[in-house]
Amino acid sequence: MLAVIIVILIIWASMWAFYKFMYPRAPKSMMPKEGDVTTPRQCNFCGNSLAEYRGVLETNPTLAVNNDSNVAADKELFFCNYEHQADFHAGKVYNPNV
Numbered sequence: 001m002l003a004v005i006i007v008i009l010i011i012w013a014s015m016w017a018f019y020k021f022m023y024p025r026a027p028k029s030m031m032p033k034e035g036d037v038t039t040p041r042q043c044n045f046c047g048n049s050l051a052e053y054r055g056v057l058e059t060n061p062t063l064a065v066n067n068d069s070n071v072a073a074d075k076e077l078f079f080c081n082y083e084h085q086a087d088f089h090a091g092k093v094y095n096p097n098v
């Protein structure tokens, strides 16, 4: 019985060490800095949720292409990255299989 407990403890310890090695802490540059807005926001292009400081926030957007869309003109827009921002303004529709 004691052997079973010891084996479980050894497996637990080696798994813990393995995950510690496989998934190290995110680098400091990825962590929110002082003054960063960490409120989650939804991407206006793909609908992904992302902390505000990680994405691209666009105030006073020019909605030349998407005037007929449901986004109000005075609303600020949020995107995961510049690619989504560009695609949104190009009038593209999000395709998750690309």
Ligand SMILES: [Zn+2]
Pocket (backbone or CB within 6 Å): 043, 044, 045, 046, 047, 048, 079, 080, 081, 084
């Ligand atoms: Zn997005």
